[in-house]
Amino acid sequence: MGEGYMAAMPANVYNWIAVWRRNFLAWKKVALASVLGNLADPMTNLFGLGFGLGIIVGRVDGASYIAFLAAGMVATSAMTSATFEAMYAAFARMDAKRTWEAILCTQLTLGDIVLGELAWAATKSILAGTAIAMVAATLGYATWPSILYALPVIALTGLAFASLGMVVISLAPSYDYFVFYQTLVITPMVFLCGAVVPVTQLPSAFQVVAGVLPLSHSVDLIRPAMLGRPVDNIALHLTALCIYAVLPFFLSTALFRRRLMR
Amino acid sequence: MSIVAIDLNGVKKSYNDKIVVNGLSLAVATGECFGLLGPNGAGKSTIARMVLGMVRPDAGKITVLGETVPARARLARVRVGVVPQFDNLELEFTVRENLLVFGRYFSMSAREVESVVPSLLEFARLESKANARVAELSGGMKRRLTLARALINDPHLLIMDEPTTGLDPHGRHLIWERLRVLLARGKTILLTTHFMEEAERLCDRLCVLEKGRKIAEGKPHTLIDEQIGCDVIEIYGGNPQELSALIKPYARRVEVSGETLFCYAPDPEEVRVRLRGHAGLRLLQRPPNLEDVFLRLTGREMEK
Numbered sequence: 001m002g003e004g005y006m007a008a009m010p011a012n013v014y015n016w017i018a019v020w021r022r023n024f025l026a027w028k029k030v031a032l033a034s035v036l037g038n039l040a041d042p043m044t045n046l047f048g049l050g051f052g053l054g055i056i057v058g059r060v061d062g063a064s065y066i067a068f069l070a071a072g073m074v075a076t077s078a079m080t081s082a083t084f085e086a087m088y089a090a091f092a093r094m095d096a097k098r099t100w101e102a103i104l105c106t107q108l109t110l111g112d113i114v115l116g117e118l119a120w121a122a123t124k125s126i127l128a129g130t131a132i133a134m135v136a137a138t139l140g141y142a143t144w145p146s147i148l149y150a151l152p153v154i155a156l157t158g159l160a161f162a163s164l165g166m167v168v169i170s171l172a173p174s175y176d177y178f179v180f181y182q183t184l185v186i187t188p189m190v191f192l193c194g195a196v197v198p199v200t201q202l203p204s205a206f207q208v209v210a211g212v213l214p215l216s217h218s219v220d221l222i223r224p225a226m227l228g229r230p231v232d233n234i235a236l237h238l239t240a241l242c243i244y245a246v247l248p249f250f251l252s253t254a255l256f257r258r259r260l261m262r
Numbered sequence: 263m264s265i266v267a268i269d270l271n272g273v274k275k276s277y278n279d280k281i282v283v284n285g286l287s288l289a290v291a292t293g294e295c296f297g298l299l300g301p302n303g304a305g306k307s308t309i310a311r312m313v314l315g316m317v318r319p320d321a322g323k324i325t326v327l328g329e330t331v332p333a334r335a336r337l338a339r340v341r342v343g344v345v346p347q348f349d350n351l352e353l354e355f356t357v358r359e360n361l362l363v364f365g366r367y368f369s370m371s372a373r374e375v376e377s378v379v380p381s382l383l384e385f386a387r388l389e390s391k392a393n394a395r396v397a398e399l400s401g402g403m404k405r406r407l408t409l410a411r412a413l414i415n416d417p418h419l420l421i422m423d424e425p426t427t428g429l430d431p432h433g434r435h436l437i438w439e440r441l442r443v444l445l446a447r448g449k450t451i452l453l454t455t456h457f458m459e460e461a462e463r464l465c466d467r468l469c470v471l472e473k474g475r476k477i478a479e480g481k482p483h484t485l486i487d488e489q490i491g492c493d494v495i496e497i498y499g500g501n502p503q504e505l506s507a508l509i510k511p512y513a514r515r516v517e518v519s520g521e522t523l524f525c526y527a528p529d530p531e532e533v534r535v536r537l538r539g540h541a542g543l544r545l546l547q548r549p550p551n552l553e554d555v556f557l558r559l560t561g562r563e564m565e566k
Binding site: 004015021026029103105107108262 | 332334339342344348349350352364368
């Protein structure tokens, strides 16, 4: 304990940038395919559910269903792109590709690597989230300036879910275990946290659970902004997301140290 | 700069109940090539990883380039280059991009990396491959790129974990030649290997490991002289047990390993005379080498 864990933490405030740039260079080589892959899913949901269900549902909370859903899809895509980047891609770099092993032979620490991975996953969230927000704005379901307000929240959502994903890969023996996290944590959050249906529609016990889940805080910040309404409890929501970004970061770094530096 | 590049004192490491490193002490002097020699599972890689601060010892003290490891391993690694046992290059990147990305991990700017890339590529004999994807390189080229990558921060100390395992003879000789150039430039090398020839050719000093324990240490030729000190006749064919009894009185020591009889003979001619009447034997007389030392010390052959 103590000294050893300190040695695994980030060495300084800029070492992580080298890791981010490594991932950016790798991404640039497959950028088009990656962007299409990341956007196809939320776009399908937005238009499929938005137009399909929208006709049946009518208006929700005073907005058209598709406008209501657009904000949910921005938050959801930020969540899923960070989660997938942190799980599958970062796990490959930690495990099969030995990228982390190579980096650990340099003056970077495990904490530097994890921080770089978080920042990179958040970058992917920003790409996916803003793309959906721009589509929504183009179609008139959101105002253009609202995207600027949403941007920091999208980034923070990405950091929080990347951080949680890091804890998952620090514990998972192989890829096969990711499916539990996906089906038991990520997918339920889409339905519990107000991304596709208002939280107020849920039984009260579920509403309590939703209140502590990170995606709820993300949706509660992004939706009013995109619909041009005042945002309530900004400090509370931001604090909650920050906690989800910071605590799992330290936890996962300690767990990675246990896993990789025995 | 201290004379001692690496100092291990009473280092122990076990995984579960398996002891991997058992009270090991050794010192590597600046500018020398020090070999860790032993079969697979002797603890060589674990020691190399401990020196890098990637494995925590259960007991003992490790100092690398004046820094306490693992607590201050990061500061030591600033001046260390590593050639790992398994290639971990970026396969999708070009040769040049690999060096650029790795240089950034040492806080080098793109310009700083660019200024050293030509000499590194020349050193690794990869001048014509600068813009080739690593996935397209041969095994030997990948190893040489790994070596060039390890030099990007102009390290004082190189840690090489089985640098030639898996290479063909040509590739192996090329790496050996490159390592000799590095030693001539004053670099310190810690080398793990299970190739006796590699250790004999490159190492100023080496230690022979078995089950995490040091069983011998010294200069290769001193070890060979001390432990063997005479020519070796390898005898193939015939009944090893029978022949062994026949020549024992004329040999310093006789060892049966598989189907081969190793006869350590100060007077080889005498042994040849004794064997003259036996048909179907093939004799090979040669100077002693590290393999013989290993056989002597452990009573068994090194894994090939």
